[in-house]
Amino acid sequence: MCDGHDTLRSNNKDLQEVEKHWDRRHFLTKTSLGIGALALGSLLKTEKAFAKAGDVLANNDPVGSFTRNKLGLPHHMPKAKRIVYLFQSGGPSQLDMFDYKPKLKDMFGQDLPPSVRQGQRLTGMSAQQSSFPIAPSIMDFKQYGESRAWVSELLPHTSKVVDDICFIKSMQTEQINHDPAITFMQTGNQLPGRPSIGAWLSYGLGSDNENLPTFITLITKGQGGQPLYSRLWGNGFLPTEHQGVQFRSGKDPVLYLSDPENYDGNDRRKMLDYLGKLNTLQNDAYGDPEIVARMKQYEMAFRMQTSVPEVTDMSDEPDYIFDMYGEDSREPGTYAANCLMARKLLEKGVKFVQLYHQGWDQHIACPGGVRNKCKQTDQGTAALLQDLKQRGMLEDTLVVWGGEFGRTVYSQGQLTKDNYGRDHHPKAFTMWMAGAGVKKGITYGETDDFSYNVVKDPVHVHDFHATLLHLFGIDHERLTFKHQGRRFRLTDVHGNVVKDLLA
Known part of the structure; x- marks a missing residue:
């Protein structure tokens, strides 16, 4: 000694x-x-x-x-070395963005047939309705790129990069309310206390930069909406060094990192x-x-x-980069600025960067609400893909976009020709992936004419997690941690790798 x-x-x-x-x-x-x-x-x-x-x-x-x-x-x-997960909190409306259903235009205001609803669980808000009037999207849809992917007018920048994207239109989850659904998507279980995806990757694969955390979280400032909790990027029962570290906009990106006033830190x-x-x-x-x-x-x-x-110093970024990400990227804490920050962190060897953007919960005035959210996120999202690609990073960086569930085809509340609300819908929604090891320019899965039920190639949240881990070279059934006498894993006792998504 x-x-x-x-x-x-x-x-x-x-x-x-x-x-x-x-x-x-x-x-x-x-x-x-x-x-x-x-x-x-x-x-x-x-x-x-x-x-x-x-x-x-x-x-x-x-x-x-x-x-x-x-x-x-x-x-x-492994195909992926790092990941940026663009989480859209609140449940984006797949009907108004990606899942084009032209037959609905002739069914405006008709009651959604019980044979379509199939007695599925409803939220407390929809359960009080006596009818379920069909609300076709008022957005204009077109096909883009060589892949001919359907994208609405709300996403002009995303429409330019569809040939790099793998759309999954058959996502399914088990939860219908925000908190358990977000928790389920981020940890593989609806109950708090389990490790997050980033914590599992940190535990399993370690760090590529000893000077920065393996797992970093960024949250768009000033969005409101459903609350977010630090347990969503927490370590659960894994060792605490694997928890995500939140970077904030402003003077102190990480709380309590700066030296106290009048302390020079020399000792x-x-x-x-x-x-x-x-x-x-x-x-x-x-x-x-x-x-x-x-x-x-x-x-x-x-x-x-x-x-x-x-x-976190953006002064070395050239003007053309800010122009690519949009004017908002010059203001710290915006979604665009966080997308640019995510690219810088990935360049520095951070393995998992998680972005959260709140406010996608459009129960009323859905067209205006989703239009506003797309305006805030579309350019930054597309720019991140383009930026990673031009730097040669997209080939080993996995990019994920999506929320905790989708929205209903029927209107919650009053329905008019140009306005409707949409309730939560867990049985059919859209996410997309791009980059490392993922097929480019494809659309996987299919919903019925009402975007209400999956009719082809369903992808459960556990399947999504299994596929994500697979891209990092991990067999989801073998990455376990013993806690309270049981071996736990991200996918619990479920999940299958969706091989048709893999390049």
């Missing part, structure tokens, strides 16, 4: 008393069978230690040799080293993995004091 540790022990009677009462687990932790000292000793070089601890050359891999980490990941050759390195010695003693005594996790967070925060101001 080093002199510093011996000095601490000699001056600390509490630690001396603890050492007298070590049990078998503490003894093993102290010996070569323990991992605490190894973990703490590699805090400053986490990625290098991670690789050395478990590199295995997969010579029997039919695609080619690749390196596995200490968890045996990836299971197969911070010395303080962290001394704190590390104390925590080494604590870990030797108790073997609690959260001690190691907390130390990793301290060290990351120290490095982020330099890396965060650098990555």
Whole structure:
């Protein structure tokens, strides 16, 4: 043991008393069978230690040799190195954006047949209605690109990049209300407490940049709508270093990262080293993995004091980039600015960037509401795809767009020729993916003439998660974590990889 540790022990009677009462687990932790000292000793070089601890050359891999980490990941050759997930919170109306249903124009105001509704669950808002009048979209739809994908007038910028997109029009979820549906989409379970997608990827694959978090969240400022909770990007029961870190617009992108007023920070390195010695003693005594996790967070925060101001500085971006993303991209915290920030973070080696844009919950005045949301997001979304592509990053970056569910074909509330509302609909909605390992310029799945039921190639949320993990080289059935006596995974006990989506 080093002199510093011996000095601490000699001056600390509490630690001396603890050492007298070590049990078998503490003894093993102290010996070569323990991992605490190894973990703490590699805090400053986490990625290098991670690789050395478990590199295995997969010579029997039919695609080619690749390196596995200490968890045996990836299971197969990955197509994706990083992901940006553009989450549209509130439930975007697939009927007004992507799922073109021309036959509805002749059915305006007619009651949706019970044979279509099939007794499906309704929200408390629709359940009070005596009729379910059909509300055809008033948006003009056209086909674009070589793929001839249908896109509405609301998305002029997205319509230019459809040949890079894989539309999934047959998404299905199990939840009909916002909070459990968002939780389900982000964690694979409707109940709070499970790890988020980003946390699972961080746990399974580690980091590509030791100076920034593996998983970062950005939220469009000032949108209102359904609330978002930090548990949506939380670590659940995984070690705490895998939780997402929220970057905010303004002076302090990360809370509590800046030095307090009148503190120059010159002795911070010395303080962290001394704190590390104390925590080494604590870990030797108790073997609690959260001690190691907390130390990793301290060290990351120290490095982020330099890396965060650098990555959030937009002054080096040329005017043509701001023009590509739109005028809003010059204002920190807007959706367009967050899309640009996402590209910068991905360039720096951040593995998972999650954008949240609220306000898609159009129960009344749906045409105006969805038009406004598309105006806020369309250009930034398309620019992100174009920007990644021109930098050669799209081929190994997965881009995902979508919400927690879709909207109903029938109008909630009063229906007029140019106005309607749409309720939540979990049984048929649209998402899209682009980039790493995903087929380009295809539309997968099909709904009925009412965009109410899936009639071809359904994709459940668990299937979507399984496919996402597959693109990162992960078998979703094998990435597990033991908690309270059971092995948990992102897809629970469900999910199948949708191979028809893969390039």
